[in-house]
Amino acid sequence: MHQQYEESTPFIQVRVACPNLAEAEQLAAELVAERLAACVQITPGVHSTYRWQGKVEVATETVALITSRSELFEQLAARVTALHSYDVPEIVASPIAQVSSAYAEWLAGSLLEPGEDHAAPAVHLEIERKFTLADDGLIPEPGDWPRVGQVSNERRYLLLATYYDTPGLDLASHGVTLRRRQGGPDEGWHLKLPRSGDARMEEWMPFGSDDAPPAQFRDQVRQLTGAAALVPVCEVRTHRVERDLLAGDVHLACLCDDHVSTHNLLDDQLDSDWHELEVELVNGGMDFLDEVADHLSQYGVQQASVASKLAMALGPLLRRSDPDLEPAGS
Structure with missing residues (x-):
């Protein structure tokens, strides 16, 4: 059976680095519950080297890869910022160029629709x-x-x-x-x-x-x-x-x-x-x-x-x- 693919999609993947697995798991649960994310994949044990306040730092972090819709990015970024323990969390989005039609349909049904109210907790x-x-x-x-x-x-x-x-x-x-x-x-x-x-x-x-x-x-x-x-x-x-x-x-x-x-x-x-x-x-x-x-x-x-x-x-x-x-x- 021939698989159908969507070649131009409204979907994105957003990379967020967290200080530990527990915080990444909690972030995933909340974003999916609020339908700002359809799926969050978590990779622990990522070794990061970066500059912070004039010093080179090395840390072991957990990366969350969040699948969402481009129209939801501002809401998603604001929610991640509110929940995250870092002063300046990494929130980097990349477009999804192609996706299977069946998966695109599932994504669309799992996310807030454009213009749909988002009742986020304070x-x-x-x-x-x-x-x-x-x-x-x-x-x-x-x-x-x-x-x-x-x-x-x-x-x-x-x-x-x-x-x-x-x-x-x-x-x-x-x-x-x-x-x-x-x-x-x-x-x-x-x-x-x-x-x-x-x-x-x-x-x-x-x-x-x-x-x-x-x-x-x-x-x-x-x-x-x-x-x-x-x-x-x-x-x-x-x-x-x-x-x-x-x-x-x-x-x-x-x-x-x-x-x-x-x-x-x-x-x-x-x-x-x-x-x-x-x-x-x-x-x-x-x-x-x-x-x-x-x-x-x-x-x-x-x-x-x-x-x-x-x-x-x-x-x-x-x-x-x-x-x-x-x-x-x-």
């Missing part, structure tokens, strides 16, 4: 640290913290969150959290994905017509969940007092004083309450978080041993699922 890189306080513990006066010249007025919120996972906790076991949260300026659905150190990539989508997680988020985590259903595993109630930490015109960080109550839907014997402090960077640097941690330790306030409300709530259930896990924050 994304930001969250960098924060949590600190443990006694139930009635007082926060050392924030105005006396390193670099802080001014503290804003308080904002008070009641936050009601339901966390979703598989019955086997496949998301939490990989440092991923998916929640539906009411209250506060960012109420809606939140998907948090681990990055290095104190950082997490947080995605947000508005509430839908029911309580089911958004299809886009379900697609993004399917490589972890497989065919297992996403079900509520934990409810978290947080009374939050929030303030901004400022140094002149610079918004250093957001300070959250949280009184937390949790209801474990898998084992109600693990229900718990605690008091914690959360410091999330805005325009401050990592050195500011280090200085805050040192300052608070002088008052007996230590960094939390578990950096996640969900991990605290799941307790031994999560440790049994993966004894080596250090979950991402939430």
Whole structure:
């Protein structure tokens, strides 16, 4: 049978270098879920030599080869930039000159149509640290913290969150959290994905017509969940007092004083309450978080041993699922 070929196509392949396999896999899952990519092929162990900030650098990277449509390149590039951990990620497109007719038909059906709305989640890189306080513990006066010249007025919120996972906790076991949260300026659905150190990539989508997680988020985590259903595993109630930490015109960080109550839907014997402090960077640097941690330790306030409300709530259930896990924050 004679194979038909398209000799002039609207399709492209986009090369993106990632720092590791995990980030490339997550990027692939999100681009395919959002129909900005029909296919992403990943090659780990690529040795790269390049010049950065005046120095010759050598690194081992993972390359993602993304198949898309030329009309989607700007949207795809913007999405890669938002999700990528590099300041200047490699995003290089090449046209696909020829493709079989059958494959072209599959590509067209797998991608957004020209002009079709792209409902991408809002994304930001969250960098924060949590600190443990006694139930009635007082926060050392924030105005006396390193670099802080001014503290804003308080904002008070009641936050009601339901966390979703598989019955086997496949998301939490990989440092991923998916929640539906009411209250506060960012109420809606939140998907948090681990990055290095104190950082997490947080995605947000508005509430839908029911309580089911958004299809886009379900697609993004399917490589972890497989065919297992996403079900509520934990409810978290947080009374939050929030303030901004400022140094002149610079918004250093957001300070959250949280009184937390949790209801474990898998084992109600693990229900718990605690008091914690959360410091999330805005325009401050990592050195500011280090200085805050040192300052608070002088008052007996230590960094939390578990950096996640969900991990605290799941307790031994999560440790049994993966004894080596250090979950991402939430």
